[in-house]
Amino acid sequence: xxxxxLPSLAVLLALPTYTLASGIxxxxxxxxxxxSNPNVTAHIPSxxxxxxxxxxxxxxxxxxxxxxxxxxxxxxxxxxxxDELWSTCYLRSVYGKPGPNCTxxxxxxxxxxxxxxxxxxxxxxxxxxxxxxxxxxxxTVATAEAYYGAWSIYALQHHIATWxxxxxxxxxxxxxxxxxxxxxxxxxxxxxxxLIPKYGLNSSINADAALVTLLKLPTGSAVPQLAEGNxxxxxxxxxxxxxxxxxxxxxxxxxxxxxxxRRFETFLGAVKGGAFSAVxxxxxxxxxxxLRDG
Ligand SMILES: *[C@@H]1O[C@H](CO)[C@@H](O)[C@H](O)[C@H]1NC(C)=O
Ligand SMILES: *[C@@H]1O[C@H](CO)[C@@H](O)[C@H](O)[C@H]1NC(C)=O
Ligand SMILES: *[C@@H]1O[C@H](CO)[C@@H](O)[C@H](O)[C@H]1NC(C)=O
Ligand SMILES: *[C@@H]1O[C@H](CO)[C@@H](O)[C@H](O)[C@H]1NC(C)=O
Ligand SMILES: *[C@@H]1O[C@H](CO)[C@@H](O)[C@H](O)[C@H]1NC(C)=O
Ligand SMILES: *[C@@H]1O[C@H](CO)[C@@H](O)[C@H](O)[C@H]1NC(C)=O
Ligand SMILES: *[C@@H]1O[C@H](CO)[C@@H](O)[C@H](O)[C@H]1NC(C)=O
Ligand SMILES: *[C@@H]1O[C@H](CO)[C@@H](O)[C@H](O)[C@H]1NC(C)=O
Ligand SMILES: *[C@@H]1O[C@H](CO)[C@@H](O)[C@H](O)[C@H]1NC(C)=O
Ligand SMILES: *[C@@H]1O[C@H](CO)[C@@H](O)[C@H](O)[C@H]1NC(C)=O
Ligand SMILES: *[C@@H]1O[C@H](CO)[C@@H](O)[C@H](O)[C@H]1NC(C)=O
Ligand SMILES: *[C@@H]1O[C@H](CO)[C@@H](O)[C@H](O)[C@H]1NC(C)=O
Numbered sequence: 001x002x003x004x005x006l007p008s009l010a011v012l013l014a015l016p017t018y019t020l021a022s023g024i025x026x027x028x029x030x031x032x033x034x035x036s037n038p039n040v041t042a043h044i045p046s047x048x049x050x051x052x053x054x055x056x057x058x059x060x061x062x063x064x065x066x067x068x069x070x071x072x073x074x075x076x077x078x079x080x081x082x083d084e085l086w087s088t089c090y091l092r093s094v095y096g097k098p099g100p101n102c103t104x105x106x107x108x109x110x111x112x113x114x115x116x117x118x119x120x121x122x123x124x125x126x127x128x129x130x131x132x133x134x135x136x137x138x139x140t141v142a143t144a145e146a147y148y149g150a151w152s153i154y155a156l157q158h159h160i161a162t163w164x165x166x167x168x169x170x171x172x173x174x175x176x177x178x179x180x181x182x183x184x185x186x187x188x189x190x191x192x193x194x195l196i197p198k199y200g201l202n203s204s205i206n207a208d209a210a211l212v213t214l215l216k217l218p219t220g221s222a223v224p225q226l227a228e229g230n231x232x233x234x235x236x237x238x239x240x241x242x243x244x245x246x247x248x249x250x251x252x253x254x255x256x257x258x259x260x261x262r263r264f265e266t267f268l269g270a271v272k273g274g275a276f277s278a279v280x281x282x283x284x285x286x287x288x289x290x291l292r293d294g
Pocket of ligand 7: 114116118
């Protein structure tokens with residue numbers, strides 16, 4: 001790790017834009033530590049009162065969370081094991097290691113249980129909801145930034161898992177079949193892009209929009225799009241039954257979740273603007289009712 005002189009905010013804003021592979025421009029300088037720049041910290045007192053201020057998009061921006069996470073990514077590779085997901089490594093750096101045998105900080109993936117937010121399970125101890133630090137003092141900026149990162153990981157996993165559970169319900173089959181476009185080759189992705197805006201609820205508008213954008217990304221060779229495009233290949237509007245479509249949708253959601261937890265820049269694009277810096281993203285019950293009742 002190396003230390004550089006911190007530039008003023010004006011200089012920071014004038015830095016060349018570093019464009020990540022997915023096309024997200026962020027202002028970043030390797031080694032820049034926003035947490036200790038008083039010109040940043042002076043502007044965000046309320047965002048460090050974590051007990052009182054639930055995660056919110058305003059503070060995501062004020063905390064310069066995108067730049068913070070980018071900086072973490074650039075300066076933390078030595079913390080991570082070669083075969084460790086970036087999200088797992090990040091959560092370990094925030095929480096420490098889970099598991100009874102993990103007494104010292106180590107990046108071995110064999111001795112300790114791994115944080116794992118790639119699963120569509122709604123109750124997984126390995127992808128915990130972060131609790132804000134319990135203190136009579138406001139958190140430091142660095143703590144608030146770390147918390148927002150962990151929260152965004154949790155909320156992205158939980159929101160995708162929520163959609164997955166709601167779409168898999170038997171009562172959702174009719175809505176899914178009704179969303180098929182009779183004139184186009186439908187895919188799991190195109191169907192999700194129709195269903196999510198149509199049946200999503202107000203409390204999750206930002207998260208839903210971010211999820212639809214995320215779904216448009218190609219999954220890449222590491223995560224093949226297994227269930228997608230059966231109909232396209234045969235030139236049919238729908239060659240799958242309702243339950244088969246449901247299975248395809250769940251597989252596709254699992255793929256993009258895995259991708260975001262595996263590929264840092266994909267995650268950053270999904271949570272930018274604080275799309276997942278929100279509490280009370282919709283629950284399975286309400287979403288299932290929305291799909292059932294139209
Ligand atoms: C903060 O801003 C002031 C005024 O623009 C500048 O003089 C100072 O160098 C900045 N400090 C840091 C640490 O960037
Ligand atoms: C950034 O600065 C904060 C506050 O001075 C410090 O606690 C933290 O360790 C620094 N982070 C890095 C990566 O240097
Ligand atoms: C703590 O946060 C509250 C807002 O939630 C703010 O009014 C107060 O100034 C903060 N205290 C410090 C020391 O930054
Ligand atoms: C930072 O992001 C790049 C691009 O996604 C990735 O290859 C690298 O492993 C990441 N580094 C860490 C420490 O997660
Ligand atoms: C993490 O793992 C790498 C490669 O296995 C190793 O070189 C490095 O020292 C480890 N870092 C820590 C903090 O354990
Ligand atoms: C922890 O270590 C004990 C004693 O070596 C072993 O019996 C146990 O299976 C380990 N637990 C885990 C979760 O690895
Ligand atoms: C994470 O969980 C998924 C789904 O349960 C599993 O397939 C995967 O192997 C796990 N990854 C790690 C590193 O434990
Ligand atoms: C956090 O503070 C509340 C209220 O003071 C207290 O009831 C609770 O036990 C504390 N939790 C922890 C983990 O310290
Ligand atoms: C956080 O904000 C609440 C309400 O604004 C306030 O009562 C509390 O004292 C603040 N905490 C700190 C540590 O400033
Ligand atoms: C849901 O659908 C499956 C497959 O079509 C069926 O086996 C199951 O009994 C249904 N469950 C309920 C509660 O209707
Ligand atoms: C949700 O948004 C729609 C359209 O903006 C609005 O008509 C409706 O009242 C909202 N519902 C709730 C519960 O806020
Ligand atoms: C479900 O909707 C009701 C009424 O709009 C709302 O009060 C409740 O908080 C929602 N539940 C969840 C888990 O989002």
